[in-house]
Amino acid sequence: MITAERKPFDEILELVDGHNKILVAGCDTCVAICLTGGEKEAEILASELRMKAQADGREVEVEHTAAIRQCEWEYLDMIAAKVDEADVVLSMACGIGIQSMAEKFAPKLVVPAVNTNMLGMPQEHAVWLERCGACGECVIGETAGICPVVRCSKSLMNGPCGGSHDGKCEVTTPEKEDIDCAWHLIWERLKAQGREELMHKIRPPKDWSKSSSGGPRKMVKEEAKPV
């Protein structure tokens, strides 16, 4: 799933500064599951914004709503009336949802209330771990199902580097939580699979043109396009 974290409150205030009718728009899919931008969190942010405005003696109307999925235009019709009334929409969806709103309701001002940070997996309740960088050419068939692109701090194709220690990545610091060395994990799991010869092979440089380095990507499924 896509995960996001709420922006610092001060930054949010700056983004909506000077506007008197604010709509906080949550999204009830990924960002709701990661407890950042669902309807509940939208309601909390709206309440905070109202309190702040009152405390500062400003007349500001703040409403909240949520779309089932902000990233799909079909779902945006349901909140269109509320968007219409607002001067600014503070979207709590991931970057995709925010842009989908900005495009659908252009030139309405739509600003982000969250920082979209990763494609993550919930490890336990309220903890997410980065798992994929959407590199466009998945290599984990040869790396024991462990992504070296985002789980290795240096995106090595031929790890582990000399900083790997006791199964931990060199980027681990006492302040940061332990970061597992992806290549140590790969080595151990390949051994468990009896496929460690895969570690002996020199895996060639990655074709980053399939990733965002190749420019914005577009996916078309001809077979499914409406006739």
Next chain:
Amino acid sequence: MADDFEPEIIVFACHYCAYAAADLAGSMRLQYPSTIRMIKLPCTGKLEVIHLLRALEAGADGVYAAGCLEGECHYLKGNLWARKRVEHVKRLLPEVGLEPERVEMYNMSSAQGPEFARVATEFTERIKALGPNPLRRHGVSPHAAAREAARDVALPDEAPAGAAAPAPAAEAPAQAPTEKGPAA
């Protein structure tokens, strides 16, 4: 100024402990401030961040949750969840210009009538020292707003024997006790 300031304090009280403790305090004829307005929850684990915020937004001078002693929650960990949510609100409040001390989490058992009275007194003193919530507006009832926010989870009020039970219903209908249980 603190002298004529009568704070309005919302208490989210667990029905298994703090609410019963209030009853006991009442029947023991213990003195505690009439500033507190109770909202009964089946467990403080039902308390959400937004409930606390709504109360403050509507002008409550202070809000606290009163749940069972740690380790004695009827639902195992509800009171621990409540503490986390209170702490989260404590972190949010300075951002909007309110003192984090306006929210608190307390624990007590149903047998601790005196503790209930002590907490109510202590918290009231704390809020008196802080002064009124700057967001307080004429004609807006914090208790009604908090009740409304917690409408899906709160249980109907029943006046604890004797004491500072809900004050006369000068406000919104949400405050009026209903016969039925919670929506759930």
Next chain:
Amino acid sequence: MTDDGYKAGSNLEKVLAAGKFAVTGECGPPKSADGSVIEKKAQMLKGYVDAVNITDNQTAVVRVSSMASGVQVQQNGVEAIMQMTCRDRNRLAMQADILGASVLGIKNVLCLTGDHMSFGNHPEAKGVHDLDAINLIKMYKDMRDEKKFQCGEEMPVAPALYIGCAENPFADPFEFRALRLQKKIAAGADFMQTQCIFNVPKFKEWMKEVRALGLHQEIKILAGITPLKGVGAAKYMKNFVPGIDVPQEIVDRMASVEKGPPAQAEGKKLAVEMIKELAEVEGVAGVHIMAVEWEEAVPEIVETAGLLPRPAVA
């Protein structure tokens, strides 16, 4: 390949090819545009080492570029081993820089992944990591031997390069470390310098695996040595530098002498003892002395270890 059969014909390559025990040093370029720093360090090392590593934004801290400083040490009579990390350049820049370095007379290159940005003075930088060290080695080898760029296009004049790599015998998983060296050899590395060694028994254990795979016959192995200035340095490396294994005995030994000159003397003595011990290990072709910000210790260490005069191989 040069006319006389060398890959690059660098002094380091000749010394190693002649079977002489090689000595390399290390120079960190300054964090400013002060050209005199490297000049001084070069003059200090001249005649005491066969070549000197020029670090490339070492520990992710910005400094004068390894290419510029490499040219400078060569102008001062010491051969350079230009370090190149994957952290700061993509494959275009890494090829452009090696062509440029070659044009300016640099013949030795050490291919590294590079310490992570989070260790340095620009932790907010975007790490490039387009290639890893193994693919960097392979790219340079293909440029030299196949006259091909990484994309496969040909070039008329290939850079003459003696290609080095680093390996950390003390990193984990330990059982994969010798195999990783094997991968680097397969990718095209000609020589290898180890991370600084304090735990000699563990290094010997690793060398056993290296020999079992026959790797010491395919690559020139230079054992890394770092002279300790005092007990503080020993403790710091033990506790804060990732991938360095400092046994407690060494910390204790450094602690047993007084701070200042006595400790420095002890540090140099320890370095000499280690060089002598490592030189006896089968498969060790030389030492790489990394006297971080203590270059002035190198001449004495090299001399006391009996490694003078440095050979002149025609």
